[in-house]
Amino acid sequence: MTKFDKILIVFVVFISLFGMYMVKERASNYNKKYVEIIVDGTEHSKYILDNNIDKEIEVITDKGYNIIHIQNGQVVVAESDCNNQLCVRKGVIEEPGELIVCLPHRVIVQITGSSDDLDSISY
Amino acid sequence: MNKTRNFTFLALLTAFAVLLSVFENIIPLPIAAPGAKLGLPNMIILSSLVIFGFKKSLTINIVRTFLVLIIIGNPISFIYSFFGAVFSLITMYIVHRYFSNYFSLIGVSIFGAIAHNTAQVATASIILENMNIFSYLPVMYLISLFTGFFVGFSSNFIIEQLNKVLYKVDWR
Known part of the structure; x- marks a missing residue:
């Protein structure tokens, strides 16, 4: 497990949380x-x-x-x-x-x- | 002699990969997302990519998807797994070949899992003509972190053992 692996994991977690937030956000103003x-x-x-x-x-x-x-x-x-x-x-x-x-x-x-x-x- | 051994090894690895694919199809995952799988055959694919190189692991992978099509008999899931398999292998090859100074096998396999999911969701959205399927993607990325980590971690052991065997038969 290198430093870049950890950066990648944090990055992917961030991206997916952001994506889930976007999906929810788009849904909430109808x-x-x-x-x-x-x-x-x-x-x-x-x-x-x-x-x-x-x-x-x-x-x-x-x-x-x-x-x-x-x-x-x-x-x-x-x-x-x-x-x-x-x-x-x-x-x-x-x-x-x-x-x-x-x-x-x-x-x-x-x-x-x-x-x-x-x-x-x-x- | 070398050629025969070569063939035998590839056939063995393909058989393992097919076995894991079928096994993976039998056990249900508690998460209901299209194509959410453990990615067990990717352990074989990743190991063969490291040991035998891109072309041979691509052969294993493509033969695997065809054999699974014959065994399971689902042409639609074949299309998904085919594109997912090819795209994830290309991604893993690029990351392993050019960025292996930065990423260990765990990173490589996470990249592969993410590419696999992206390709599958993209294929599904094209076949179903519906862009909303991309809303599955964030959840699947989170899942692929765990499965990718697991696959990369276990591939280390497989590669270690395979190298021992290959050294013994004086193949390389």
């Missing part, structure tokens, strides 16, 4: 949230995400199925027949910028946001 389900790069469906919504969506592709629950402002892939089950193990997402990816089925569930403030229009 007041409207959407759930987008994307299959094969094209939009499958889109819902407004708030606390009242309660939906169960079944996405069926020729590769398999994913069952997505939207409930209490949270989104989770409840069931899937993909081989690695990463989408199910990912758990609950609720903030803009978060996403669940099912690589085998090429399904993405992502939360996006938009802000209606005047501030954002003036950009």
Whole structure:
């Protein structure tokens, strides 16, 4: 372990913490949230995400199925027949910028946001 | 004779790397990020890069990804692992070849792990046509610090033992 190894480790920690902060920061200034389900790069469906919504969506592709629950402002892939089950193990997402990816089925569930403030229009 | 030994050694190392890849695919990681793995085969790849050089370790690596494709049978994960493997090997080669005065094997393998993750996320974002996947990257960088450290640390022992064996058979 040389001096430069330690510098590299500290640098990478710094970069990744900064990156996580940026992801969070981008997510925090939205007041409207959407759930987008994307299959094969094209939009499958889109819902407004708030606390009242309660939906169960079944996405069926020729590769398999994913069952997505939207409930209490949270989104989770409840069931899937993909081989690695990463989408199910990912758990609950609720903030803009978060996403669940099912690589085998090429399904993405992502939360996006938009802000209606005047501030954002003036950009 | 040298050529035969050469082939045998490469084949052995490839077999080890394939074994570790399959093993790694079987054990689940508690972290659910796409492609979050321990990087066990990278121990073999890094050791062979140090001992046998770039070309041979590239051969081992590419043959490994093809064999894993045949065993596991997942063409999509093959694309990810192929680009990740090639890109991380090139990065490790450059760091080891030109900056080995500064970085030990631990640093080299951390570079490799980071390059591997970057390539995989980039490939995933191209295939899925979605840039948001890059938001996984900071978390994966943190994970790759630990896995990279582990791999670099253990490669030291592998290289030590391999050198002993190679000295015994008078190969080098």
